[in-house]
Amino acid sequence: MSAMALDSPIGSAPRAIRIEAHRILVLDQTLLPYERREIELDDLGAAAHAIRTMQVRGAPLIGIVAAFGIALAMRESASDEALEKACALMGATRPTAVNLAWAINRMRMRLAGRATDTRAATSWDEANEILAEDAAFNVAIGTHGLALIVDLHKKLGRTVNIATHCNAGALATGACGTALAPIYAAHATNLPIHVLASETRPRNQGLLTAWELAEAGVAHTVCVDNAAGYLMARGGVDAVIVGADRIAANGDVVNKVGTYLKALAAADNGIPFYVAAPSSTIDWNCANGAMIPIEERGADEVRLVRGIDAHGQTGRIELMKSTTAVSNPAFDVTPARLVTGIICERGIAAPGGLAALFDQ
Numbered sequence: 079m080s081a082m083a084l085d086s087p088i089g090s091a092p093r094a095i096r097i098e099a100h101r102i103l104v105l106d107q108t109l110l111p112y113e114r115r116e117i118e119l120d121d122l123g124a125a126a127h128a129i130r131t132m133q134v135r136g137a138p139l140i141g142i143v144a145a146f147g148i149a150l151a152m153r154e155s156a157s158d159e160a161l162e163k164a165c166a167l168m169g170a171t172r173p174t175a176v177n178l179a180w181a182i183n184r185m186r187m188r189l190a191g192r193a194t195d196t197r198a199a200t201s202w203d204e205a206n207e208i209l210a211e212d213a214a215f216n217v218a219i220g221t222h223g224l225a226l227i228v229d230l231h232k233k234l235g236r237t238v239n240i241a242t243h244c245n246a247g248a249l250a251t252g253a254c255g256t257a258l259a260p261i262y263a264a265h266a267t268n269l270p271i272h273v274l275a276s277e278t279r280p281r282n283q284g285l286l287t288a289w290e291l292a293e294a295g296v297a298h299t300v301c302v303d304n305a306a307g308y309l310m311a312r313g314g315v316d317a318v319i320v321g322a323d324r325i326a327a328n329g330d331v332v333n334k335v336g337t338y339l340k341a342l343a344a345a346d347n348g349i350p351f352y353v354a355a356p357s358s359t360i361d362w363n364c365a366n367g368a369m370i371p372i373e374e375r376g377a378d379e380v381r382l383v384r385g386i387d388a389h390g391q392t393g394r395i396e397l398m399k400s401t402t403a404v405s406n407p408a409f410d411v412t413p414a415r416l417v418t419g420i421i422c423e424r425g426i427a428a429p430g431g432l433a434a435l436f437d438q
Contacts, residue, residue: 092293094139094249097206102146106133107249111289112384112392119143122151122164129171129178132281136250137323137359138212141177144168145205148185149198156197161189173371174332174409176324176361181208213253215356218423223260223319223354226426227269230316237270237297239316241306241344244334245283246321246354247290256354257321258287260421265296273298274315276306278334280380280406303336307343318344319421322355329414329429330367335407341416350418357422357436367411377404 092114096103102119108131109115117133119125125147128134134143151164165182172178188204189197230238240261247258254262264271273291275298278284284300291298301309309315318340324332331337331353344351364370381404382394398404414429424435 092248092290093253094134094136095142095209095252097146097209100202102143102150104128104134104143105249107135107286108133110249111285112386119146119150121154122147122167125150126167126171129168135283136246137175137177137321138215138251138256138356139249140172140175141181141358142205142209142212142252144171144178145181145185145201145208148182149201149205152189152198152201156194161186161197172373174323174373175359176364177356177358180358184208209252212251212356212358215358215423216251216253216255216259219256219354219356219421220254220259220263222423222426223352223421224263224267224269226317226350226352226421227260227264227271231269234316237272238264239272239274239314241274241276241310241315241318241340242287243276243284243306243318243320243337243340244278245286245290247287249286249290250321255321256356256421257319258290259354260319261291261296262294265294271297274306274309275300276303276336276340277301278336279303280383282383283334303339306340307346310343310347310349315344315347315349318349318351319354320352322353322359323409324364324370325353325355325360325420325432326364326366326370326414327360327362327433328366329417329420329432330370331412331414331417331420331429332367332370332372332409333412335410338410338412338416341412345416351412351416352419352421352426353412353417354421357424360422360432360436367413370411372410373408375406375408377406380404380406 103116106115106117148164247255275284275287288300322331322333341351381398384394417429419426
């Protein structure tokens with residue numbers, strides 16, 4: 079592993095994944111924001127490990143890496159047995175983000191029935207296509223979301239304050255993100271904008287958002303998770319835009335835990351609450367959010383925190399004893415009634431009208 083200069087889709091913000099010839103290079107997000115390092119995923123096991131341990135994270139990126147993991151597996155063996163083994167291993171990494179299952183099923187369907195001597199090349203091409211599609215969807219989401227921000231700016235006549243939760247930017251996707259895509263689009267047009275990023279404990283993905291926005295030169299402030307409602311009530315937020323890990327057919331949204339509380343506070347203060355996600359995040363086979371499995375992660379994510387000490391060294395600090403019981407659900411469900419609109423690559427729709435964008 080070695081640190082490298084990285085290409086960027088927005089300003090100097092990094093790419094979460096780069097394909098260089100036939101190499102897969104990803105940012106190790108467990109080291110951010112203290113250390114910026116690329117690692118190479120060179121086999122199926124490495125790709126599965128990266129997803130499971132959150133070296134890569136964000137629903138769209140998880141799906142992309144899963145696709146490339148299957149392509150790596152096909153280099154070693156392209157048999158039907160090897161394909162199913164690769165799909166099963168990838169499918170077991172994380173249960174909540176539907177993009178993972180979507181990408182796996184797409185790869186399986188693309189390779190089914192093909193001669194084994196063509197599967198390695200075909201799988202690599204398909205994984206690249208999934209990456210390219212996600213990048214294009216990011217741009218489209220940015221364009222649709224920008225229109226909302228422009229309207230707010232015209233109405234307010236001042237800097238637009240957008241709150242977000244978790245990280246749904248370049249670090250979570252194949253290009254410029256979902257929830258952050260409209261923000262990057264506004265910044266690119268010199269529209270005055272300010273982002274309020276909540277910490278998003280216990281994994282602190284809000285710090286990833288702050289780091290990413292700083293790299294891109296976007297004005298932002300980090301707030302503790304429990305301050306968001308107070309800041310909304312004081313008029314410090316004009317709109318909320320978050321990403322999603324899965325959207326049910328009825329418009330219920332599963333996103334990083336704490337999103338539901340943001341939505342409640344926004345509703346109580348009359349603030350529009352938008353969800354930005356590509357169509358691969360919509361689970362049409364899931365009727366509502368109650369049907370979506372919520373990942374329960376390890377207790378040490380809560381008990382321990384990583385940071386820099388007084389000597390400039392990174393390390394982990396114990397916040398509580400290992401004997402302390404911990405509940406650590408990774409996601410929560412925001413009901414459709416609290417969502418103003420869902421921004422996807424095809425446009426913006428109220429949660430109940432989402433199917434109209436996909437009438438085929």
